[in-house]
Amino acid sequence: MAAVVGILVLYPWGHDQKSGADLGFGQSPVNGEVISAGATSCSEGEAGQGCVKLAVKMQDGPRPNQTIEQVVPTDPGSPRFAVGDRVVLSYAGEYPDEPTSFQVVDFQRGTPLIVLALVFAAAVLVLGRWQGLAALVGLGLSLVMLVGFVLPAILAGEDPLLVAVVGAGLIMFVVLYLTHGFSARTSTAVLGTLLSLALIGGLSAAFSAATNLTGLDENTSSLIGALGTPIDARGLLLAGIVIGALGVLDDVTVTQTSAVWELRAANPALSWRQLYGAGLRIGRDHVSSAVNTLVLAYAGAALPMLLAYTLSGRTFGEIISSEAVAQEVVRTLVGSVGLVAAVPITTAIAALVAVREPADRADEQGAERAKKQRRPGKPGLG
Numbered sequence: 001m002a003a004v005v006g007i008l009v010l011y012p013w014g015h016d017q018k019s020g021a022d023l024g025f026g027q028s029p030v031n032g033e034v035i036s037a038g039a040t041s042c043s044e045g046e047a048g049q050g051c052v053k054l055a056v057k058m059q060d061g062p063r064p065n066q067t068i069e070q071v072v073p074t075d076p077g078s079p080r081f082a083v084g085d086r087v088v089l090s091y092a093g094e095y096p097d098e099p100t101s102f103q104v105v106d107f108q109r110g111t112p113l114i115v116l117a118l119v120f121a122a123a124v125l126v127l128g129r130w131q132g133l134a135a136l137v138g139l140g141l142s143l144v145m146l147v148g149f150v151l152p153a154i155l156a157g158e159d160p161l162l163v164a165v166v167g168a169g170l171i172m173f174v175v176l177y178l179t180h181g182f183s184a185r186t187s188t189a190v191l192g193t194l195l196s197l198a199l200i201g202g203l204s205a206a207f208s209a210a211t212n213l214t215g216l217d218e219n220t221s222s223l224i225g226a227l228g229t230p231i232d233a234r235g236l237l238l239a240g241i242v243i244g245a246l247g248v249l250d251d252v253t254v255t256q257t258s259a260v261w262e263l264r265a266a267n268p269a270l271s272w273r274q275l276y277g278a279g280l281r282i283g284r285d286h287v288s289s290a291v292n293t294l295v296l297a298y299a300g301a302a303l304p305m306l307l308a309y310t311l312s313g314r315t316f317g318e319i320i321s322s323e324a325v326a327q328e329v330v331r332t333l334v335g336s337v338g339l340v341a342a343v344p345i346t347t348a349i350a351a352l353v354a355v356r357e358p359a360d361r362a363d364e365q366g367a368e369r370a371k372k373q374r375r376p377g378k379p380g381l382g
Helices: 002-010 110-155 160-180 184-210 218-227 233-266 272-301 303-311 316-320 323-354 360-374
Strands: 028-040 051-058 067-073 086-091 102-107
Touching: 002 110, 002 160, 051 086, 051 102, 067 102, 110 160, 110 233, 160 184, 160 233, 184 233, 184 323, 218 233, 233 272, 233 323, 272 303, 272 323, 303 316, 303 323, 316 323
Parallel strands: none
Antiparallel strands: 028 051, 028 086, 051 067, 086 102
């Protein structure tokens, strides 16, 4: 209820959202196909073959089915285009008859991405079946929440951290209950996720202030300058930490809850302390690999930036304390602390709840397994 009220309060009702073109971000995309390519000089009257002249047949836009010529560089920092490539051009929105109003900027990737998404969905459905279908629906609702609420509310000037907390809360409720059903088991995972998220939010706020992180990287500065409205850059950084941590926390809390419930079903005689100890041992293995995954994921995403810093000749201490790298360090370490804390928190709650649930079904399952174990087996099979 609090999450729903928060959305109703923070949603930018009646706010006139400007388009990216109005704010100077990007230009109109036009799809096309390269039908010829040949070496040429980069400017008229200049000798050499440092560029490529492309003939591009446009598929839509102001001049569909017409061909324009484009000269693109061939330096190592530019993509290479060849005959048959399906490309995207940016159109300035004026003078459609002038080739200079267009510029080849990217490749078309729609079809391969759709195929990959279908492969992913098929894999989830084959393994998860109806639960996998529910997980896919939950994924779609998460995207709807991000695009339909979180982004518009932040762009309208609302506090980014508050928006992220409300949005993450509703995403968590919808996804977990939709995927795993309404039960004490799911509610335990929800409570463990909430407490861990609160810890991550508090730690990220404290250490971003202690390290004087501003959140003003190149993209954020450009966004604030174009919008002309005040946006809390540090709050935007904290919002990213909260939303990014939610996905990993869901994994840990649901796994720990399931482990405790399965232990309870296997041996209903286990006490709370025994359930907690066994679940914690499982969690140690899980969290040790998950933390490494989290660190490597952030390092992989920031690899070009790390390479550039390495070539700058700066010391490791100077690199690690720079704004761009320090943001990722705080993001990684705070997320990892929350991940580690989620294991004992969720395991303790799950053990407390599981020992109080009726053990009739668990007793029947345990008795059936014991009966099978007492049956005489074939020689050599124990």
